[in-house]
Structure formats: structure tokens, C-alpha cells
Amino acid sequence: MTSSGQIKKDNAAPELESRALPEGYGTTEAALMPRDPNWMFIYWEITDNSKANLCRKHGADIFNKSRPVIRVYDVTGGDASKYFDIPVMLEAKSWYVNVQDSGRAYCCEVGLLQPDGTFIGLVKTNTVSLPAGRVSDVTDEKWMAVTADFDKLLQLSGVEYIGKGSGEVAKSLAQRWEMLRAVFSRASSWGVSSMSSQALQKTEQPKKFWLVADCEIILYGATEPDAFVTVSGRKVNLNPDGTFSMRFALPDGVMDLPVKAISKDETDSRAIDIKVTRATHTDAK
């Protein structure tokens, strides 16, 4: 704590808060939260007990022969027939889920995809309704007469500033007040992702049909909460439970990501070296 003060002498009881947070709560459960019109955040915990039950039911090798995925259901209107899968590692415990369609309701299920395509659900989340992120198509008949002016009204309302309200604030604060400097220095891994996403823009072409695709990489792990961890030689800040995760832009080529952890007393260390290769081929059309 960045306190300048000293603990009062008559109050030297050990501080409870020096304890780390629990790693889990011993219950199999998952939750889904909305981030913005196209992104959600899911976290889950799957207990050893749940895993053992699954093995009893489907065979001891079930985890080896199938692929863990997050199944993302579009449940708008109560119908869950539309879904897609995101491959994950169960140990990741959380994930940012990107969806194409804003303004819809989603629910996720973490589970195993078997080689024959059957899906075994492990744990399901709550439902989240994402905002549309745009002006509504619903116009009240009564007001139809003014719709022609709606674009102008949007301008007057400052629609071009949407989402920049506090961005502007932050800029001026960063210049004069320093407070939000970190946000705009893009020091966080979160910032890296935001920046690379901005590069993803439609190419200006008169052709009607188009495709854009890009790829980022998420690196994650866990160790003792008080360990010293580096990735590619850069210090990584651990969450209080000892987990860490980072997103990087992933350009073509080979990316070397050595992960190293040193114990607090510096007597022990572990290293995992991850190499990622990306090759992008675009047809010449």
C-alpha cells in the first residue's frame, strides 16, 4: 500500500489482506459479462470432481481425445439453434469472446468437442444481451415526419463524439494532469490489442464483395502469486491469484515468446519457451 504512515503500535494485528485471493471456490460454474457491442468476457471454474464425473461417464481418455471449446449460442428470441465454437484451454479459466452481430442475446457453454462432432457440455453461463451500438431501426410511426431530419439531429447531438467523451477528457488529462497517462501510453497488454484491431479496416475498393481477417495471440499462464515473471524479457504483472495473460498483435513470421518465472526467494525457476509461426496467404483477387 502506498501509505506514508506507520501502523499504530497498539494495532499490530496481522493484516488479513496480505493473504492471496482464493484460486477457486470449489464449484463448477461459469459467467458471461458484456464488454461492448461485439465483445463479451467469460470466466469459468471446473472442479476436479466434475472432470472425474465426466471421465466415469465418457471414459478416462475423454479429455485426451476431445477438444475443449466455448460454444457461443445466439439465444435471441429464445431459440438457441445458432452457435459457433471457440477452441480454448480449460486452464485458461477466462476468455474474451468476439461476436459478429451486435444487439443480440448470447449464452456460452464450455465443453468438449469429440472427434465425431458430438458436444459434451461442462458448464453453461448466464445470458447476456449486447447493445446494438448504432441508431435503432425502429421508428415510431407518429414521428415518421421528422426522420428526414434525424441525421441532422444526430450531428447536433454530437454523435461523432460518441465514445470520445472521456477519451477527450483523457487526452487533456494526460497532457496537463498526468492522471490518465497510462491509458494512452498503451502500456497495458489490453492496449496492444486495441491498437492492432484498429489496423483492421476495410480496404477502399469499389468491389462489392470483400473479406478482412486478422489474428492476434493470447498468452496466459499461472504461477505462485509472489513470483517474478518475464515474457520475452519484459516483466509481467501478475494478478493477485498468480495468473497472467497478455494479447499481442501477431504479424507474419516467427514470434519467440520465452516465459520465465523466478520464485520470490530466487532459489527456484521455471521456463517455458513458446514459438509461434504465422503465415498469411491472400488470393490475388
Add this chain to the structure above:
Amino acid sequence: MPNKEKGYLALVLHAHLPFIRHPEYEDFLEEDWYFEAMCETYLPLLDVYERLTAEGTDFRVTMSITPPLCNMMADSLLRERFRRYYSLRLELAEKEVVRNRNTQFYDVAKMYETKFRRIRELYEDYYHGNILEGFKKFQDMGKLEIITCGATHGFLPLELRKEAVHAQIKLAADDYRKHFGRGPRGIWLAECAYNPGDDVFLKAQGIRFFFLETHGIIYGSPRPRYGVYAPVYCPTGVAAFGRDMESAQQVWSAETGYPGDHRYREFYRDLGYDLEYDYVKPYLHQDGVRRNIGMKYCKITGKVGLNEKAPYNPAEAREIAASHAGNFMFNRERQIEHLNGFLGRKPMVVSMYDAELYGHWWYEGTDFLEFLFKKMHHDQKTVKMVTPSEYLAIHPDNQVVQPSMSTWGDKGYNEVWLNGTNDWMYRHMHKQVERMVEMANKFPSADGTLRRALNQCAREVVLGMSSDWAFLMTVGTAKSYSTKRFVSHTNRFNGLYEQIMGNRIEENFLKDIEWRDNIFPEINYRVFSTEEMERAQRS
């Protein structure tokens, strides 16, 4: 007199600080946030209201005073510590007037002496150590509308359980009643974070309106007929007012915003660093590290290094504040005339700001407001300043629109409070809420030690829910403090939970936590029960 005005302006100031109070330390750095805001924003604002009232200038302003802030203002320990804080500043300011006689810094040194004497006078003689009395006085006169906020500025769209949403609103409304003698009519949803449907819990507490970022209204469905220039009713009948971006930009813009004027006070040249170490040491914290102490002698001057800043001229800066107030008013008049012609109805322009911008970040901001109120009252007829309650009384008919999920944070949604720096918090926060609800349901009428333990659990849950912790982690300011706060509330809660469920509550442990986290002295843990939440939903 006939209504000559062409539209309305509502000035909304959001005053908030997280609950920071550390009795376990003699002297605690982060408590300064509150003392600084007291000296630079809250008391100077009351000073403005006092002067305007004394000279017969009518004014209207809407202010949130969040429950954590109310609890800090009412807390006896922080009252004593604030006395110590301003007394030290006054002592230094008096010394400084002598030291700076016949120097170019005399005027500014004199300014601080006058300022801290006035703070003492307001705090002691006017409000007797309880500045909530001051705010209540102006509310009772009808000039100030005080609105509440979630109990601990909780970020509601990321809660899974509606019991948590209900508890944030209900605790806030009860706390408001205790301090201001009636229920709140309006609320500032923390971070303007709105989740469609949550307005039912506002309605249950008799709250009639709240505020949204521009796109919360613009992206509502069906399309809002008047954009952000008239409130809309949610399907529950609670009104939502949208933020006007033009007036926001005028103050906030990095390029053209008022606070950047080179004649205004420079924030970063502070006496804490400028003065002789031995001379300033008694005014620093116990660790003796040089830090800002809130007294600054230079103006922004221009794009020059910190050591090339020119002396601050209080009279000159005040004149600039007056001219900026004139400019702001002129722009509102033109804006409202234009909107009036375009809409065919008197527009409502809602200008929303953090209260701490005025005075704390922008030192002359409170002067600016004083000039603005005076000019609006004396120099024009186009714009009428109103509170949201007054507006709804004049215009009870408004379009029914379901506003969109939105916040006033960067990019407009929840990312500031949900990203790689803070997403790890929510698993623990949700678990606490779930356990709190479980206990509230399990013990419908606990008493004695069990009741105290349950009430303390409820305090720990809501303290951990403050959006401030996630925000500070994102911006990287006071990150270790905010992380530690979240972790300690979580651990205190979990410790108590285990003791309660194991039927082995440790009195000393409980007493220690009660002493540390004393927000909401009258809290009733049953606020987290499913039954209470459902009753609110049905209302």
C-alpha cells in the same frame, strides 16, 4: 411574466470519491484525495452558493453527492483529520505571506491565506464540521438538487445478480434519506453505466430520473424524437436525460478547452517541491517524502519547462474565468436558439461534469461557475437554468424509449471496467454477492453478534463493488492501492462468511473490521435478500 426563454440548461456536477478512511494509520496518503477535494471543490462550491444567495442571485445546479462521499463527510475521524489538514495549510499560508512580502509571489501567497481562512470559517462557523448541512440548506431553498448514486459507486452492468443492483440502489436511497431528510428524486448511475431494465430498481425507491451518455439515448429504441434535447421515459416511467456533447467539449477539449488557458494556475509546480526541505517538512506526510501539498504559485505560462513558469496572478486569472463564463453562456444561447428553431420545442441541454474538475483540477473552475450563474441570471433571457425535477414538472409528457446499454467511459461501453488489468476481480465479486444473498435468505431475522457479522459482510461486499478499483487498475494510477483494497474487502468478507457458516464468529475479528470499514452505520444485511429484490421488481 411571460415565458420568454427558448430552452433550458441543466448543469450537473458529479461529486464522488471512493470511501477511503484508514483508522489503522495515523496518517494516510490516499485520504488526501478527500481533503484536497474538500479544500478545492466542495467548500469552494458552497462558498459560491453562499455568496450568490447573499447577493440575491438565483441559480440552479444539480449535484450528486455519492453515498461514500456523504459517509466520509459525516465521519468523525475524517472530520478531525480534515481539521488537521486545513490547519496545517493555513499555518503555512500565513508564514508564506510574511516570507513573500515584497516579492512577485505576494499576491498568490495572500490568496492562499485568504482561502484557507475562509475554509476554516465555512467549515467551523457556517457548518460546524458537517458540510452536508450546507448542501442540504441550498437544496431546501430549491436552488440545488442533490441526487444520489449507487451505494458505493458500483458498476451495475457487470453484476450478475439483481439482488446486488437492488442493494446498491436501496442502500443509497436510505443513506440519502438519513442525510437530507427526504428521498432522492434523481440518481447518477456510476460511470453513467446503464443496463436496460435496471431502472425498475430506481423506480422502487421513488427515483424519477437518471443521466446517460449521449449514445445511451441516441441508440435507444425507438429512435428518440428529440435526440438528447429532451428526456425520454424508460418503459418503467423513469426519465433518462442525455448528455450534451457540445458543452462538454467546450470545457474538456484538449485543444480548445478553457482549463488550458496559460493564465490559469499550473497544477504541477507545487510548493511541496519548491520550498526548502526543512521549512516544508512539517507540512508533508510522516515519511517526509516531497509531494504536492496543493499550494502552487505559478501559472501555466505556455509551452515552457516547469522551471520557466511565471508567477500566478489571481486577479488576471479571475478575469479570464469571467470571460470564459461569458463565452460559455454565449454559446449556450446560440445553441438553444438554434435547437429551438430546429426542434419546434424548448430544448433541454444537460451539461455534465465531474465536480472535482471545478477547483481541484481546474483551479479557477469554481470562479467560472460563479460568473456563469451570475451572467445567466442577470445578462440574458434566452436560457433558463433548471433542475431535472423542475423540467419534468414543466414537461411531464415525454417519449417512451428504451435506452441502450452505455457508459461515459472510453469507447462508450464497459471496457474501462472490464479488461486485462481488472477482469480477474469479477469472479470474486460475483462469488461474494452470491454468498451474501445466500446468507440474507438463510437468516431472515438474525440478531446479536450474528446480525453484526452479517451487516459487516454487507459492508464488505459493497465496498469491494466500487467501480473506482477497476478504474484505477485500468489507468494505472494508485494501482497497488486499488488492488489491495479489493483484495482486502474480499478476504474480510470470505473470512466472515466462513465464520458465520461455521457458527464460530470471532468477536475480535469482527470488531476489528467494524472499526476499519464503518461505512453505512445503519446497514441492514437483508437488503441483499431475494425477497426484498423481488418486492422492488414488482413495485
